Amino acid sequence: MHRYWRPPINYLLLPFSGLYWSGLQAWYLYDKLRGKVKFDAFTVVVGNLTVGGTGKSPFVYLLAKILREEFRVVVITRGYGRKSSDPVVLSDKLLPVELTGDEPLMNFIKLEKKVPFVICKDRIEAYKIAKREFSPHVVILDDAFQYRKVVPDFSFLVFDKRFFIMSRFLLPAGPMREPLKAGERADAIVLNYKAGRTGDEKIYPDKPHIRLRYKPVALRRAEKIYDFDEIEREVTAFAGIGDPESFLKTLEGVGFKVKEFEHFPDHHWYKPEEIEKILSPGLPVITTEKDYIKLPYTLKDKIYALVIEPEIVEGLEIIESLKERIRDSIG
Numbered sequence: 001m002h003r004y005w006r007p008p009i010n011y012l013l014l015p016f017s018g019l020y021w022s023g024l025q026a027w028y029l030y031d032k033l034r035g036k037v038k039f040d041a042f043t044v045v046v047g048n049l050t051v052g053g054t055g056k057s058p059f060v061y062l063l064a065k066i067l068r069e070e071f072r073v074v075v076i077t078r079g080y081g082r083k084s085s086d087p088v089v090l091s092d093k094l095l096p097v098e099l100t101g102d103e104p105l106m107n108f109i110k111l112e113k114k115v116p117f118v119i120c121k122d123r124i125e126a127y128k129i130a131k132r133e134f135s136p137h138v139v140i141l142d143d144a145f146q147y148r149k150v151v152p153d154f155s156f157l158v159f160d161k162r163f164f165i166m167s168r169f170l171l172p173a174g175p176m177r178e179p180l181k182a183g184e185r186a187d188a189i190v191l192n193y194k195a196g197r198t199g200d201e202k203i204y205p206d207k208p209h210i211r212l213r214y215k216p217v218a219l220r221r222a223e224k225i226y227d228f229d230e231i232e233r234e235v236t237a238f239a240g241i242g243d244p245e246s247f248l249k250t251l252e253g254v255g256f257k258v259k260e261f262e263h264f265p266d267h268h269w270y271k272p273e274e275i276e277k278i279l280s281p282g283l284p285v286i287t288t289e290k291d292y293i294k295l296p297y298t299l300k301d302k303i304y305a306l307v308i309e310p311e312i313v314e315g316l317e318i319i320e321s322l323k324e325r326i327r328d329s330i331g
Contacts, residue, residue, distance in 0.1 A: 002052075002175070004172065004173075005166070005167050005169070005173065005174050005175055006167075010167060010169055010173040010174060011173070013169075013172050013173035014169065014173045016172050016173065017169055017170040017171065017172065017173040017174070020170050020171050020172070021170055021179075024170075024178065024179075031148045034149075036148070036149060036150065036151050037124055037149060037150050037151065038150075038151045039127050039131075039139060039150065040131065041074075041127075041130075041131070041136045041137060041138055041139045042137060042138045042139070042153050042154075042325070042326045042329045042330075043138075043139050043141060043150065043151070043152045043153045043154075044063070044138060044139070044140045044141065044152065044153065044154050044155075044156070044322070045140075045141045045144045045145055045147075045150075045152040045154070045155040045156065046059055046060050046063065046140060046141065046142055046143070046144070046145075046155075046156045046158065047143055047144055047145020047146065047147075047155070047156070047157060047158070048143075048145065048157060048158045048159065048177070049145070049157065049159075049176055049177055049178050049180065049182060049183055050159070050163065050166065050175040050176055050177060051171065051175050051177060051242075052162075052175060052242040052243065052266075053160070053241050053242020053243035053246075053266065054158045054159055054160045054163075054192060054242070054243075055158055055160055055190075055192035055194060055212065055243075055310070056142060056143055056158050057103040057106075057107060057142070057290075058192075058212075058214070058308070058310040059156065059158055059190055059192065059212060059310060060075060060077075060107060060140055060142045061107040061110055061111065061310065062212075062310045062311075062312070063140060063156075063319070064107070064111055064115045064140055065110075065111060065115075066319055066323075067138055067140075067323070067326070068111070068114055068115050070323065070326075070327075071136075071137040071138045071323075071326060071330075072134060072135065072136045072137045072138070073115050073136060073137070073138045073139075073140065074115070074116050074117070074118060074130040074134050074136040074138070074139050074140070075104070075107070075115060075116070075117045075118070075139075075140045075142060076117075076118050076120070076123050076126040076127060076130060076139055076140065076141050076142065076144075077101075077103070077104050077117060077118075077119055077141075077142035077143065078101075078119065078120065078121045078123075078142075078143065079100055079101030079103075079104050079119035079120075080101060080103070080143070080267060081101050081102065081266075081267030081269075082097075082098065082099060082100060082101035082102075082119070083098040083099070083269075084098065084099045085121065086099075087118065087119065087120040087125065087126065087129060088100055088118075088119040088120070089116065089117070089118055089119070089129060089133065090104060090105065090108045090113075090116060090117040090118075090119070091113075091116040091117075091133070091134075092113065093113075094108075094109070094113075097293055097294050099119075100117070100119055101119065101267070102267060102290050102291075102293055102294050103142075103290060104117045104119050105293055106289050106290050106293050109293075110289070116130070116133070116134050118130045123141055123144060123147055123149070123150055124149060124150065127139060127150075137326060137329075137330055138326055145157060145185075145186070146177060146178065153325070153329070154187045154188070154322055154325065155185060155186045155187050155188075156186065156187070156188050156189075156190050156210075157183050157186035157188070157189055157190065158190040158192055159189065159190070159191055159192065159203060160191075160192040160193070160194060160243065160246075161191070161192070161193050161194070161196050161199075162243065163203070164201060168180060180203075183203070183204055184204070186204070186207065187207070187208075188207060188208045188209070188210060188315075188318050189202075189203055189204055189207050189208070189209045189210070190209075190210045190212055191203070191209055191210070191211050191212065192212045192213070192310075193211065193212065193213045194213060194214050194243065194246035194249075194250070195213070195214055195246050195247075195249040195250040195253055196213070196246075196249070198211045198213060198313055198314070208315065208318045209314070209315055210312055210314065210315030210316075210318055210319075211312070211313050211314035211315055212310055212311070212312055212313070213310070213311060213313055214246075214250060214308040214309070214310055214311075215308060215309045215310075215311050216228075216250050216253070216254050216306060216307070216308050217307050217308065217309050218307045219231065219286065219304040219305065219306060219307065220289075220292075220304065220305045220307050221300070221301060221302075221303065221304045221305070222300055222301045225307075226304065228254050228255060228256075229255075231284045231304065232283070232284050233255060233256060233257050234256075234257045234259050234283055234284075235251070235256050235257070235258055235259065235283050235284045235285065235286050236258070236259060236260045236261075236262075236278060236279075236281055236283045236284070236285045236286075237251055237256075237258050237260075237261050237262075237285070237286045237287065238261065238262035238263070238264065238278050238285070238287050238291070239261075239262075239263060239264070239287055239288050239291055240263075240264035240265055240266060240267065240268030240270075240290075240291050241266055241288055241290060241291070242266045244261075244263045247288055247306070248261055250306065250308065251286060251306065256286070259281070259283060260278075260281060260283075262278055264291075268291075268294075269294060270291070270294055270295060270296070272296055272298075272299065275295065275296070275299050275303070276299075279299075279302060279303075284304060285302070285303045285304065286303070286304045286305070286306055287303055287304070287305060287306070288305065288306060289305045289306065289307060289308070291305075292305035
């Protein structure tokens with residue numbers, strides 16, 4: 001949790017949250033007046049109400065993995081943190097991570113290049129590309145709950161377990177992008193417990209809930225897969241993600257003793273000297289798949305990536321119902 005969201009600093013920032021709220025009201029009014037676009041393909045939005053790593057990207061991956069078994073699926077995302085602003089298409093070959101951003105490229109690889117990604121800040125332009133090149137049955141709009149120019153057919157709102165202890169203040173005094181009431185626009189809630197124990201909490205009691213957690217399955221270094229017991233128990237770890245604590249707990253949960261842990265900002269671009277410093281103690285080094293994909297090629301054979309698979313532990317019937325709606329839309 002960001003230090004600015006704790007008392008007393010968060011109270012000092014409340015006047016700025018008031019200004020943010022005023023801006024939201026103007027945005028809501030404008031949203032009611034402007035025209036909206038409805039895509040031909042069935043449109044699924046995945047988003048959140050808070051800043052930080054709630055786990056949207058792993059859920060997008062899992063949703064695309066499930067839906068691709070029956071439908072032509074395209075993921076549309078802005079590729080946050082990438083070093084290019086031009087539209088980019090991932091379809092049959094890999095592209096430099098600088099062009100795509102870390103999360104789109106990571107998910108494209110995990111989906112075995114079987115689901116195209118269109119990476120563009122303008123989702124409407126991205127859909128034109130997707131329609132022209134892939135004729136999808138389904139488009140998944142990543143991180144688009146606040147992107148109100150497009151009318152979705154179904155919306156998932158993702159929260160992680162930290163939400164239950166977080167402030168409900170709006171930015172910048174708290175983590176909320178929109179007031180909690182805005183979540184009523186969602187069709188289903190995804191509670192991401194990551195490495196923690198699942199519970200029976202509900203945020204919007206009248207909405208269906210999916211409960212998600214991460215299953216660590218292996219380590220990967222270069223092109224080789226390792227079991228957890230193939231490397232030493234004492235390790236160094238680093239991550240540039242929104243919720244580094246969950247990564248640390250996952251490592252500890254599979255038996256590693258993390259002697260040193262370096263946390264970098266989300267979507268951090270690594271410099272060789274930063275990695276060399278992390279490697280200097282001589283212990284095995286583990287990072288996330290998202291961070292591993294951005295490492296300089298010459299260092300990838302010195303570092304392990306923790307391979308995780310998100311899994312639905314409750315609420316799979318919601319996905320089955322969604323599939324039925326997609327079938328109906330195709331006719």
